[in-house]
Amino acid sequence: MSLVDKLKWRYATKKFDSTKKIAADKLQNILDAVQLAPSSLGLQHYRVLVIEDAGVREKLKAVAYGQSQITDASHLIVFAAETNxxxxxxxxxxxxxxxxxxxxxxxxxxxxxxxxxxxxxxxxEQLLLWAQKQAYIGLGVLIAAASEQEVDNCPMEGFDPAGFDEVLGLKEKGLTATVIVTIGYRAEDDDLSKAAKVRRPADEFFIHI
Ligand SMILES: Cc1cc2nc3c(=O)[nH]c(=O)nc-3n(C[C@H](O)[C@H](O)[C@H](O)COP(=O)(O)O)c2cc1C
Structure with missing residues (x-):
């Protein structure tokens, strides 16, 4: 399967199978890809937290509108922009x-x-925005790398950054939560896995000059 086929296979997973964990080598491969993501001037203006701990994830779910992916996925990845x-x-x-x-x-x-x-x-303010933009590039690379390995994923902005910063002690580390992604394996009864992809028609999306 090509990368495009894998991206057709992927969808923003709403329901993960909480019994399935990502094998260590697959996870490492995904993280290696993120570390290779480009960044402006090469500064890598963010850090990546890899969270497996059930207690911590329970606390984070409470500040992420109760979204079940936080606790049911194999891992929660937090992209945290550098504030210094x-x-x-x-x-x-x-x-x-x-x-x-x-x-x-x-x-x-x-x-x-x-x-x-x-x-x-x-x-x-501009420094923070700059850092956050780079974090999103890391997110994009992670989504592609995970999908390439048939690891399901759900990028998420539906969380309270201040709540995440508090639970994870990010302020003290000179970081702030920017965007998160849950990775793991889809539950068989996640109806959205069967839904057709909705995208703007190519001629309304691409501008060829
Ligand atoms: C930056 C970003 C934030 C998102 N936040 C959430 C979220 O908080 N919860 C959620 O269930 N899906 C979230 N999504 C998933 C989108 O709704 C989804 O990617 C979009 O509808 C396209 O569907 P697809 O990814 O299945 O192709 C987010 C996606 C992105 C890229």
Missing amino acids: INEEFGKKYIDNVAATRNAPREALAGFEGMVLGAINSRTP
Whole structure:
């Protein structure tokens, strides 16, 4: 099956089979894909929480309109944007580039100037929005990677970010919950799995120039 076929197979799963868990190697593969997601300047402006703990998920469900996917899926993934994107964050990234590519720090001065300029020219609100946009790219890659492995998924914005931040202690970590996705296996009686996909007609969606 091609990726397009897998994306036709996937749907936003409403009812997960709570008895089925994702095998460790499959989960790792999905997380590896997320780590390879591109981000603006390569900064990876967010972190990814992988939550399996039943007690924590019960608390999170209470601040996610009681959506059952939170507790019934195999895993809950939380994309949390960094709230402290500053010079230190940028310099740490340049250190990583230098170490990974075995490049002298001085050779990266131009790139470092660009990175620090991109950070310093943004207001705190713009920095947060920038980080959150990158988190959504990670979400997209996760959805594709999970679907490719026939792991069901449901992206979710129906939750209270402040409630998630509180339960997960994200504020102290310099993070804020941005978007979440539950992954696992569909329940056989999830009626939506049989529903036809609703999408805008291609000629109303794509603009070829
Ligand atoms: C960012 C985002 C947030 C969403 N939030 C929720 C949610 O909170 N609960 C839910 O059941 N579905 C949620 N959905 C699923 C959408 O309703 C679903 O993707 C859309 O109707 C298209 O259907 P399909 O994914 O089955 O093709 C969300 C999807 C996205 C991309």
